[in-house]
Amino acid sequence: MPRCIYCQIEKGDEEFNREHVLPESFGRFNNNLTLINIVCTECNQYFGDNLDIHLARDSFEGRSRFIYGISRPEDFRSPRRSRIHIKITEGPLKGMYAYPEYSPVVDDVIIMPCAQVGFLIDGSYEYFLLEELPDAQYLEDNGFDSSLPNCISALGASVEDFRRKLEERQIDIPNLRLQRDGNSRSGSDTVLCEVTGIVDEIIYRAVAKIVFNYLAYFHEQEFLHHEAFDPIRKFVRYGECTEYRLVEARQEAILEDEPIEGQRVLAHLITTNVSGDGNSIVGQVALFNHMTYRVILSTNYIGQDLDIRRGHVYDCGAREISELGVR
Numbered sequence: 001m002p003r004c005i006y007c008q009i010e011k012g013d014e015e016f017n018r019e020h021v022l023p024e025s026f027g028r029f030n031n032n033l034t035l036i037n038i039v040c041t042e043c044n045q046y047f048g049d050n051l052d053i054h055l056a057r058d059s060f061e062g063r064s065r066f067i068y069g070i071s072r073p074e075d076f077r078s079p080r081r082s083r084i085h086i087k088i089t090e091g092p093l094k095g096m097y098a099y100p101e102y103s104p105v106v107d108d109v110i111i112m113p114c115a116q117v118g119f120l121i122d123g124s125y126e127y128f129l130l131e132e133l134p135d136a137q138y139l140e141d142n143g144f145d146s147s148l149p150n151c152i153s154a155l156g157a158s159v160e161d162f163r164r165k166l167e168e169r170q171i172d173i174p175n176l177r178l179q180r181d182g183n184s185r186s187g188s189d190t191v192l193c194e195v196t197g198i199v200d201e202i203i204y205r206a207v208a209k210i211v212f213n214y215l216a217y218f219h220e221q222e223f224l225h226h227e228a229f230d231p232i233r234k235f236v237r238y239g240e241c242t243e244y245r246l247v248e249a250r251q252e253a254i255l256e257d258e259p260i261e262g263q264r265v266l267a268h269l270i271t272t273n274v275s276g277d278g279n280s281i282v283g284q285v286a287l288f289n290h291m292t293y294r295v296i297l298s299t300n301y302i303g304q305d306l307d308i309r310r311g312h313v314y315d316c317g318a319r320e321i322s323e324l325g326v327r
């Protein structure tokens, strides 16, 4: 009977389904790498609901699906509390917080203002999200003058909400009025933004799964069930951590001749290799060839000398997967 590489339970064929090495939300490829009778339906379902959905909808790489046309703009969904934060860095709205949203009018993902208040300090607005307003003392210390016209710029919520929140923080604004939505876009089609985000354990587990799946595609069950892989499978399946970091994010290219910044090949890259003492098995994955995640699959594999050194390129333009030389 096949045995799932994550929960390690032996089950009948009917309790397994196809698992793509790389989730299909990152593109459909000809000659796709698919695991059959390797990941059970229960684990597959758990991953879809708890890991893959976050990687697809709420990570840098997930957002890139819309930038590079892998996903249709109308399928864009923004979580209520996102790992990703957008701040405008130029023009009259500099410093303002924004969030992405699908607009049926332009049939694209655009940015909209979050609920926030800008306080006029030293001639420009310092913005605070409505849920994170400063207290009156902070404003006073920084020279905020509530008697000036246009001393605040409030947008993204109703007047009542602003009144309530300002009152809570004991901030008294004699003439509170709202900027109209039309003004907030200031007639500009594009605006430079700074995007910051959190890469947390859910994202690390989702990328670790891609790399372990990739290893699984090329090797026998017996090898995959070696106890040396228990830390990585338990991390992916149950979120169990080890003393050492299993996944690290790095700003370096996997391909040897590519610059750290600037134009890179538009592709997903996955590699596995043996490193260090010869007992450690490591993998890398870079979705859209952006950030590289280095995954420690095992630190203590002792067994047959295996053909681990391998890499594949998922070409997002041609939708083809091809083999790669690994450094």
Ligand SMILES: [Zn+2]
Residues within 6 Å of the ligand: 004, 005, 006, 007, 008, 009, 039, 040, 041, 042, 043, 044
């Ligand atoms: Zn399972």
